Amino acid sequence: MIDIHTHLLPGIDDGSRSLESSLVQLHQMAAAGIRTVFLTSHYMRGQYQFAQEKYQALFREFEQEVKHQEIPITLLPGAEVFLISGIVDDVKANNLVMGDSNYVLVETELNGFPPDMYRNLFDLLHNGYRPILAHAERYVSVMTKSKEVKDLIDKNIYIQVNSGSLVGGYGDKVKNTAWKLLGKGWVHLMGSDDHVRGDYESFMRAKNKIIEHIDDYTAQLLTQEHPQHIINNERIPYNYVHIHKPHHRRKRSFLRRFLGF
Numbered sequence: 327m328i329d330i331h332t333h334l335l336p337g338i339d340d341g342s343r344s345l346e347s348s349l350v351q352l353h354q355m356a357a358a359g360i361r362t363v364f365l366t367s368h369y370m371r372g373q374y375q376f377a378q379e380k381y382q383a384l385f386r387e388f389e390q391e392v393k394h395q396e397i398p399i400t401l402l403p404g405a406e407v408f409l410i411s412g413i414v415d416d417v418k419a420n421n422l423v424m425g426d427s428n429y430v431l432v433e434t435e436l437n438g439f440p441p442d443m444y445r446n447l448f449d450l451l452h453n454g455y456r457p458i459l460a461h462a463e464r465y466v467s468v469m470t471k472s473k474e475v476k477d478l479i480d481k482n483i484y485i486q487v488n489s490g491s492l493v494g495g496y497g498d499k500v501k502n503t504a505w506k507l508l509g510k511g512w513v514h515l516m517g518s519d520d521h522v523r524g525d526y527e528s529f530m531r532a533k534n535k536i537i538e539h540i541d542d543y544t545a546q547l548l549t550q551e552h553p554q555h556i557i558n559n560e561r562i563p564y565n566y567v568h569i570h571k572p573h574h575r576r577k578r579s580f581l582r583r584f585l586g587f
Contacts, residue, residue, distance in 0.1 A: 339367045362401075382403070424458075468507075486517050491503075
């Protein structure tokens with residue numbers, strides 16, 4: 327499995343506070359079956375703003391220690407970029423992409439989508455990047471109107487949900503929103519958003535719940551196949567769920583869901 331959203335790189339944002347705690351977390355992740363991890367440190371102008379040289383130095387140091395301890399996990403670079411006017415210039419200057427791809431993990435105001443959000447996303451798209459909206463279920467705009475996510479997908483934005491959201495780690499409202507998005511096929515990726523504040527249990531619990539309530543295929547898409555597309559810099563399909571409604575209007579029946587490309 328592949329975790330595309332973590333804050334394990336110590337000493338750069340509000341995530342891991344020490345090398346030791348990050349290594350302990352990676353051991354747990356390896357035991358859970360994680361084999362590749364993106365280190366998506368926060369990038370926020372004026373708060374968590376770093377040059378690529380600093381990030382790469384910390385990344386190499388961390389990677390060497392992981393290899394020294396023989397933890398069977400491949401580390402890949404990344405960032406969680408806070409959308410703001412002109413942020414595309416920062417993405418270019420600091421190569422704030424995921425691995426060697428043109429995918430960019432982005433976030434915005436949790437309390438409501440700002441008026442310039444779509445403009446900032448368009449700037450990224452116009453410059454050849456593939457934006458992924460992090461933890462979409464946690465935005466008030468999405469909790470209030472889930473169709474906002476469908477509109478984003480129609481505009482070529484990918485959607486990521488947190489594993490903790492699916493198991494109630496952020497409260498019932500966020501949990502219900504996450505499952506609603508997932509049930510409609512409006513989620514492309516699942517990440518832990520791990521800040522090294524506890525164990526790594528939520529990722530596996532969330533995956534198992536997806537298998538239980540939807541199917542194993544969807545769980546594999548979100549934790550393995552779609553993340554592998556990022557690693558390979560291949561296009562993830564925007565729509566992978568097709569819902570067929572019955573033609574007979576007098577009698578309602580359950581929706582038949584067919585997954586495929």
